[in-house]
Amino acid sequence: xxxxxxxxxxxxxxxxxxxxxxxxxxxxxxxxxxxxxxxxxxxxxxxxxxxxxxxxxxxxxxxxxxxxxxxxxxxxxxxxxxxxxxxxxxxxxxxxxxxxxxxxxxxxxxxxxxxxxxxxxxxxxxxxxxxxxxxxxxxxxxxxxxxxxxxxxxxxxxxxxxxxxxxxxxxxxxxxxxxxxxxxxxxxxxxxxxxxxxxxxxxxxxxxxxxxxxxxxxxxxxxxxxxxxxxxxxxxxxxxxxxxxxxxxxxxxxxxxxxxxxxxxxxxxxxxxxxxxxxxxxxxxxxxxxxxxxxxxxxxxxxxxxxxxxxxxxxxxxxxxxxxxxxxxxxxxxxxxxxxxxxxxxxxxxxxxxxxx
Amino acid sequence: xxxxxxxxxxxxxxxxxxxxxxxxxxxxxxxxxxxxxxxxxxxxxxxxxxxxxxxxxxxxxxxxxxxxxxxxxxxxxxxxxxxxxxxxxxxxxxxxxxxxxxxxxxxxxxxxxxxxxxxxxxxxxxxxxxxxxxxxxxxxxxxxxxxxxxxxxxxxxxxxxxxxxxxxxxxxxxxxxxxxxxxxxxxxxxxxxxxxxxxxxxxxxxxxxxxxxxxxxxxxxxxxxxxxxxxxxxxxxxxxxxxxxxxxxxxx
Numbered sequence: 354x355x356x357x358x359x360x361x362x363x364x365x366x367x368x369x370x371x372x373x374x375x376x377x378x379x380x381x382x383x384x385x386x387x388x389x390x391x392x393x394x395x396x397x398x399x400x401x402x403x404x405x406x407x408x409x410x411x412x413x414x415x416x417x418x419x420x421x422x423x424x425x426x427x428x429x430x431x432x433x434x435x436x437x438x439x440x441x442x443x444x445x446x447x448x449x450x451x452x453x454x455x456x457x458x459x460x461x462x463x464x465x466x467x468x469x470x471x472x473x474x475x476x477x478x479x480x481x482x483x484x485x486x487x488x489x490x491x492x493x494x495x496x497x498x499x500x501x502x503x504x505x506x507x508x509x510x511x512x513x514x515x516x517x518x519x520x521x522x523x524x525x526x527x528x529x530x531x532x533x534x535x536x537x538x539x540x541x542x543x544x545x546x547x548x549x550x551x552x553x554x555x556x557x558x559x560x561x562x563x564x565x566x567x568x569x570x571x572x573x574x575x576x577x578x579x580x581x582x583x584x585x586x587x588x589x590x591x592x593x594x595x596x597x598x599x600x601x602x603x604x605x606x607x608x609x610x611x612x613x614x615x616x617x618x619x620x621x622x623x624x625x626x627x628x629x630x631x632x633x634x635x636x637x638x639x640x641x642x643x644x645x646x647x648x649x650x651x652x653x654x655x656x657x658x659x660x661x662x663x664x665x666x667x668x669x670x671x672x673x674x675x676x677x678x679x680x681x682x683x684x685x686x687x688x689x690x691x692x693x694x695x696x697x698x699x700x701x702x703x704x705x706x707x708x709x710x
Numbered sequence: 711x712x713x714x715x716x717x718x719x720x721x722x723x724x725x726x727x728x729x730x731x732x733x734x735x736x737x738x739x740x741x742x743x744x745x746x747x748x749x750x751x752x753x754x755x756x757x758x759x760x761x762x763x764x765x766x767x768x769x770x771x772x773x774x775x776x777x778x779x780x781x782x783x784x785x786x787x788x789x790x791x792x793x794x795x796x797x798x799x800x801x802x803x804x805x806x807x808x809x810x811x812x813x814x815x816x817x818x819x820x821x822x823x824x825x826x827x828x829x830x831x832x833x834x835x836x837x838x839x840x841x842x843x844x845x846x847x848x849x850x851x852x853x854x855x856x857x858x859x860x861x862x863x864x865x866x867x868x869x870x871x872x873x874x875x876x877x878x879x880x881x882x883x884x885x886x887x888x889x890x891x892x893x894x895x896x897x898x899x900x901x902x903x904x905x906x907x908x909x910x911x912x913x914x915x916x917x918x919x920x921x922x923x924x925x926x927x928x929x930x931x932x933x934x935x936x937x938x939x940x941x942x943x944x945x946x947x948x949x950x951x952x953x954x955x956x957x958x959x960x961x962x
Contacts, residue, residue, distance in 0.1 A: 586804045593798045595785050599760045603776030604851065605799025614803075650785040653806065 380648055384661035388443070391665045395439045395672040396431055403427050412436075438565035439668060441573060445562075445630055446640075446667020447660040448577040448622040453637030454644065454659040455584045456619060458591040458652055459612045460523060463645070464700060466638035467623045470523070471530035473634070475504020476620075476627040478534045481541045481554045494572060498624030504530050505616050560631035560685040562671050569629045576625030580618045581660060587615065591652040633684055635692025636663055642699060711735050712757060712774070712855045712887050717766035719749070719756050725912070726752050729766065732906050732916045736854050737884040739877070741898030741919075742891040744908030745932060750891040751779070753908070754859055757889070770855065773799040775848030775886075777841070777858040789835065789843045790828040793819050796850025818846035822876060838869030845876070856880065858890040862897055870897075877901035895928055895936075895952040907931050928952060 396412075397403045403411075411431045414421065423429050452467045467473060479500025483493040511526035538558070545551040556564075593606050594615070601608050626633070644658035670691070674682045713733030719726050726749040734740045744750050755761035757768050758776060775796070793815040794807045801807060807815075819825045824842040827835060832843060841861060848856055861877075862870045878901040880886060892898060898905045898919060905922040907915040909930055915922050928936040935955040940948040 589801065589806045590798070590803050592785065592787065592791070593795050596795070597778060599755065599758070600776065600778055602760060603758060603774050603857075604795055604847075605773050611803065649787075651787055651791060 377648070377654060381657070381661070384658060384665070388661050388665040388668070391668040391672070392439055392443060395442075395668050396435050398672055398676050399430075399435065400676075401426070401430050403431055433567075437567045437570045438562045438671070441565045441570050441629060442562045442667045442671040443664035444570075444574055444577045445626040445633065446636055446670075447664035448581050448626055449633065449636040449667070450640035450644070450659040450663025451581045451584050451656055452619045452622050454641035454652070454656050455587070455591060455615050456637075457641055458595040459615050461595055462524075463642060464638070464696075465524065466635070467619055468531075468632070468634045468637065470527040470619075471504040471508050471534065472501045472620055472623045473627060473632045474531040474534035474538070475507075476501035476624050477558055477632055478504075478538050478541070479624075480557060480627060480631075481538050481545075484553050484557060485541055485545050485550045487550070491572065494576070494625065494628040497628040498576075498620060500534075501624045501627065502617065502620040504534055505620055509613075509616070557631050559683045560633045561674075561681070561683060562630050563675070563681055565629070573625045573629040576621045580622035580625070584615070584618050584622075585656050585660070587618075588652040588656045591615075591656070595652070631685075633667075633688060635688040635696070636667060638699075639692045639695045640666055642695070712770045712857070712889060713768070714753065714757050715767045715769070717753075717756055717768060718764045719752055719761055720764045725764075727756060728912050730908075730914055731766075732904075732914075733769070734855075734887040734889055734904070736887045738904060739881040739888040739902045740890075740904045740906060741902035742889065742906045742908065743893070743895060743898060743931060744891075745910055748908045748910065750908060751859055753906075754857060754889070754891060758857060771853060773851050773853045775851045775853045775856040777844045777848050777856075777861055779859040779863060786831050786833055788829055789824060789832050789839075790815060790819065792832045792843055793824075793828070793846045793850055796847040796852075799851060814852070815846070815850045818849040819843065821849060822846045823872065837864040838866065838872070841865065841869070841873065842876075845873075854886050856886050856888045858888075860891050860893070862892060862894065874900045895923055898923060899950055899952065923952065925952070 393405060393408060396408045397405055407427060408431055411428060414428075415432045415436065423432055449467060453465070456465045456467065456470065457463050476497045477500075479496040479498070480493060482500070483489070483496040488496065507530045508523065508526045511529065512523040514522060538554075542551060542554055545554055590606070590611065593601050593604050594608060594611060596604070598608055640663040641655065641659045644655050644662055647662075648654040648658045670687050671684060674684050674687055711733060713731070714727075715731050715733075717730045718728055730753060732740065742750050742753060752761060756763055758770055758774055759768060790812065794811055796818065797807050797811040797814060801811070816825065816828065819828050819842075822842040822845045824839065824846050827839060827843075832840065835843065841864075845858070845861070848858075858877075862873055865873060874897060877888065877890065881888060881901055881903065888902075890897075890902075902919055904917060905915075905919050907922055907927055907930075909915065910933065915927060925936045925938055932954065936952055937955050938950055938952050941951050943949045
């Protein structure tokens with residue numbers, strides 16, 4: 354598998370590099386096509402099937418005349434039910450994937466992901482607490498974000514032993530912090546009002562885009578888009594931050610501070626995503642790895658590839674979740690079923706590579 | 711200008727570097743010699759600010775052309791993408807390297823003789839080739855300070871020669887302050903103006919090569935009897951060499 358990325362890395366054009374832009378362009382065109390197809394399929398598929406041409410016409414209508422009253426059944430289903438859901442799934446998936454890609458860079462370890470760092474569980478705690486206190490909307494997002502960031506800060510402090518941060522201690526600290534927050538979330542569920550807040554918490558925690566509305570898209574989109582855009586603009590710096598600490602510093606990087614900037618952006622993205630769709634695991638670890646295999650390790654290609662693939666993958670998974678059976682399968686179930694085996698293979702390959710066996 | 715003044719570094723109760731002072735102005739080269747574990751790398755790291763100083767001060771510019779002993783890097787990047795990172799300090803957080811940055815990086819690769827494998831994956835290069843790419847990255851920073859940590863440690867004789875010729879030509883230009891650590895006193899003779907001898911007893915000797923690199927001082931440094939000989943080079947010019955007079959089978 355490494356020969357694929359090396360072949361690409363050697364032949365691909367970068368600014369000032371070898372003249373062939375074509376290969377990169379082709380790969381990215383394929384990613385974009387995959388994303389467009391998955392978005393379109395997701396809009397059409399479901400118990401109420403909509404022909405592709407009709408869906409395209411409706412998208413056009415929605416774009417050109419957004420204030421037109423929606424009367425027909427298919428108009429309402431495509432533009433009010435499926436479209437916000439598809440948009441939210443794509444944004445969340447792209448955001449989670451780019452978070453994983455950036456974190457794997459700054460931790461110099463391909464096994465790190467936003468959920469492994471405890472951010473998701475911390476954010477879940479913030480959200481559960483907000484729901485229990487009857488807080489919704491932007492204040493809920495703020496609480497989710499602050500709690501996610503707090504979890505990350507905790508992991509950061511736990512993992513720093515005498516000024517050095519080892520990847521193993523980071524992953525173990527993430528596990529510890531995740532467990533603590535998960536326990537507190539359970540406690541909140543235990544004491545929550547079984548009539549009102551408990552169902553809301555449970556439903557929200559399961560991780561689903563089924564409650565997507567345009568209002569929720571508007572709540573989550575700014576954080577997701579802004580966070581992903583800023584991480585993307587850090588793409589060359591991430592190459593530097595992925596170097597050894599002393600090397601990165603000698604090249605002018607203020608490593609500690611810049612790493613925290615990345616963490617903060619990750620917390621913004623994960624906070625926004627968790628706030629509207631609950632905990633969705635595995636995307637942040639599986640997608641960056643796929644992107645690395647397909648376009649190489651350079652963050653300038655790896656980050657945009659992760660965004661496109663993450664968006665497409667999440668859209669496809671969400672479509673499966675709501676179409677495979679009559680009842681909707683929780684999203685987290687599918688991502689775990691797909692992601693866990695991939696993670697296991699990654700883990701074994703990683704250590705085989707490191708021990709040279 | 712780069713150096714340390716009365717610098718002390720401690721690891722727990724152990725004093726690794728004790729009131730060490732030296733300075734390298736632009737235009738001069740310093741070789742740091744010392745036995746294993748005496749703190750050569752620690753002194754370099756302290757000088758660059760990667761190591762906390764218990765006492766004393768350091769002076770170094772913000773951007774330094776630094777060549778690590780081994781580049782720990784699990785990214786698979788091309789050599790040119792490694793070299794262009796030398797431009798990172800000029801680009802800041804959010805900007806991407808442009809054609810002119812690549813031109814600087816390519817020129818630096820050309821200077822170190824690494825242009826031939828600019829497009830090859832860095833992790834597939836030999837130790838000597840990597841060293842030259844990392845040196846090119848250090849040159850691409852444009853810094854007037856060049857710091858190399860045991861640059862020749864993993865190199866075969868041919869690659870040592872290449873590296874020393876390169877360091878010597880950089881020294882002759884007199885545009886940079888160059889600091890490197892080495893185990894081989896002959897490297898200091900080949901490419902340095904000054905030498906810093908970090909003695910096993912914790913003291914240090916700093917001065918021009920001609921005064922510091924004497925057999926007597928080197929015997930103290932390594933605990934091995936040392937002899938100097940003058941050897942004719944390929945062009946017939948005599949080069950001084952320092953050799954250990956190891957105990958063992960007598961000649962003849």
